[in-house]
Amino acid sequence: MESMLLKPEEVAECLNVGRSKVYELMRAGALESVQIGACRRVPRAAVTAYVESLRANLVAS
Structure with missing residues (x-):
């Protein structure tokens, strides 16, 4: 069974960014x-929603 909740380190790996960037996104309310x-x-x-929001902003630009 897949975990419903991910550690910031796991999110960083999924998004291919650093752990500090994940904490920055959480603080900003983006994630x-x-x-x-x-x-x-x-x-x-929430990870899926964040990626979708990035894609929506790309299309809107």
């Missing part, structure tokens, strides 16, 4: 995340 205790996690659907 949805949730907090579980002291851990920050990103829903798998």
Whole structure:
């Protein structure tokens, strides 16, 4: 079973960016995340939504 929530490091690997960029996107609100205790996690659907928003901005330009 695939995890519903991804660690920032896993998101970075999926997006082919650095971990600090993932935290920057979360802080800016561009990438949805949730907090579980002291851990920050990103829903798998949020990664897909973020990529779709990038594609939509590309088409709109």
